[in-house]
Amino acid sequence: MAEITLVDAVNQALAYAMRENENVVLLGEDVGVNGGVFRATNGLQESFGEERVLDTPLSETLIGGVAIGMAAQGLIPVAEIQFMGFAYPTIDQLLNHAARIRNRTRGRLTCPMVLRAPFGGGIGAPEHHCESTEALFAHIPGLRVVIPSSPERAYGLLLAAIRNPDPVVFLEPKRIYRLVKQRVPDDGEALPLDVCFVLRPGDDVSIVSWGAMIHDVVAAADQLALRGISAEIIDVATLKPLDVKTILESVNKTGRCVIVHEAALSGGWGAEIAARVAELGLMSLLAPVKRVTGYDTIMPLFRLEHLYMPSIDRITKAVNAVMEFA
């Protein structure tokens, strides 16, 4: 079995879901002949036809909104927003409709849709293409927010998202679209939603992260290991609903918690995690929770983006600080 990239794994999961369930339809800008600007839907229009792989007119409000109509009629739309920076008009549809239609109608109408979007910095993309605003979506009650960190996770989590009977925002860290390759059997096996994964067990500090940052966290943990510090790495994967239990179990064991995300500090999803740890795990903490994040600034254009994004160095420094806290 060949090793595939994260973006290939997305493609593989989409194809599997479309074969498995004829109600699955894909829609978005340039998803058809072009196969998506990152090629996530490459070849799918050829395989499944123009009705099921639909190039939409250029409108994100439309994409988010028609998906809801389709979903309420029993289709399972998987909508692609070309870049997260253009997804904000969909928030109106997601917040006011997708996330609440089940609740409003007491379960009579539902919204089994997935909204996919690449996000995050680090590839030198133009203005508005690099931000990480997952917390905006995670704040919305009734939405699931899922972020894979590897090809394997992308395949399993996307299948789970498509099979899930409620709306899921599936955010793809584009910095690692082609960074790592893994063997990902095309067996239709989903991964569980709503759980955090312990990526690497450790004893001294819990490092909690998601998406592309996981790779920097692993690199930081490798460096720390050389100095005898054993880090447990938690890949959050489903940001909302948050699996607080797994995080707390880890922090109970290590007594230290460092949260790493690309997004701005204030109101980032790390704030939610830190609050849960403070509320429910304070007594097990040996040091204050620490966050390593982007700054509360506009994400700079790409000449400076390396200074905005959390570096391996910032992560190891934060770990040192919690280790030395007394």
Place this chain on the structure above:
Amino acid sequence: MVERYVRPDGEIVAQFDVRFSRFIEPGGKVVCTPLPPWADDSGVLIPIYRTMLQTRAFDAAALKLQRTGRLGTYASPLGQEAIGAGVASAMREEDLLVPSYREFSAQLWRGVTMTELLLYWGGDERGSDYRVPRQDFPACIPVASHCCHATGAAYAFKIRRQPRVAVCFLGDGATSKGDFYESLNAAGAWHVPVVFVVCNNHWAISVPLGRQTAARTLAQKAIAAGVASEQVDGNDMIAVRAAAEFAIENARSGEGPRLIEALTYRLGDHTTADDASRYRDASEVNAARARDPVSRLHDYLTGTEAMLSAADEETMSAEIEQEVNDAIEQYLATPPQPASAMFDHLFSELPQSMLDQRASAEGEQDHG
């Protein structure tokens, strides 16, 4: 079948036309007279032609820089140079340009420098801090979102009794967005001095116009909003400028907004991150090359009126080459901003509570 109870002889309560103009056809031949009065005035035409050549030379250089890793993703204006140059030349300095991301010819006309353009596409905010057109909006990447800004700015002109006009450029794909319709609608309702220029290059990345809309023209989208509109050959600079001059002066004199649909063709890939051969035929692109706006104006200028000599053109090209080289040199010699630059323009003044974040960013850079 359901009976149709609409009366076929019912009174017609609304009827509309969309007019198309072209003055010069490929090869430079005049196909429609009378021409606008400035169409034999080399003092008007040569500077516009120069801007089109500048844009083309800049584009070639930018693509080369991108390919050698010295520029980020870049959106080529190849084949659309007549629209920006023609429209901008009909604007006054105090008018306002609200561009999308492909209007280099309009921006260069208005005094944005090539170095600034390179800085922007090279990932540096200083590229949007234009030294000359201080009030012009920067490039807008979220498609059609800037249409609202143009209408808003025009409202400001109106209530302050300023005889100024906002000119907003957008693409064919952009006309599918709500922001566009909403801006047009409000512009019509408020009767404000704004001109929308739709650069219909027939593609929105891989989506051809026919899949974008069932509307026969994009000009007619304005009609629904009560905004006058017309269609021009966007590769005929004379037709573009004539329409723009009328629209802009009309708006300035209080006659309200207007929309111009300029028909053109995107000769290059959507951006350097795109590969157009995946979704369109080379034959279509080749056919479009024959309608090239730069050679059309060239042929007109060197034709019967002989407004441009070979020697003049050679001098002009040499000057432009020098300008481009100077701009590249200046761009490449511009050191990146310090980390603190992220904080410099976040607010008018950095809140006290953020000083620690700035310090840590600066520290990070020192160690990095």
